[in-house]
Amino acid sequence: MVESGGGARLSIRGDFVEINPPELIVLRLEPITEAIPDVTITRVVFEADGERTRMTLTTGPYTDEMRPYAAAGWGESLANLDRLLAS
Numbered sequence: 843m844v845e846s847g848g849g850a851r852l853s854i855r856g857d858f859v860e861i862n863p864p865e866l867i868v869l870r871l872e873p874i875t876e877a878i879p880d881v882t883i884t885r886v887v888f889e890a891d892g893e894r895t896r897m898t899l900t901t902g903p904y905t906d907e908m909r910p911y912a913a914a915g916w917g918e919s920l921a922n923l924d925r926l927l928a929s
Contacts, residue, residue, distance in 0.1 A: 864888055880905070882912075 853874035860868035869884040884901040899920070904912045 859883075 854871050855874055856869050856871045858867065859870045860866060865888055867886045869886075871882045871884065873880065880903065882901055882903065884899065887898045889896045889898070899916065901912065901916065
């Protein structure tokens with residue numbers, strides 16, 4: 843990952859631990875550097891919502907210190923996905 847603005851690089855390793863198309867993706871992220879202190883699990887659920895798809899993302903656990911950075915990082919990632927899908 844590369845932090846926007848400052849350009850700091852955060853090294854992580856990820857494995858898909860469960861994929862159940864088209865409803866579910868579960869990803870285990872493991873830190874390679876001390877910048878991200880713990881293993882996290884990210885779960886993405888896709889559900890039909892009329893003619894659209896609702897995506898629910900849960901991730902963690904995060905320390906109180908890491909929570910705002912994780913929220914910003916995921917927010918930016920989802921905004922990028924939204925732009926990509928809109929093009």
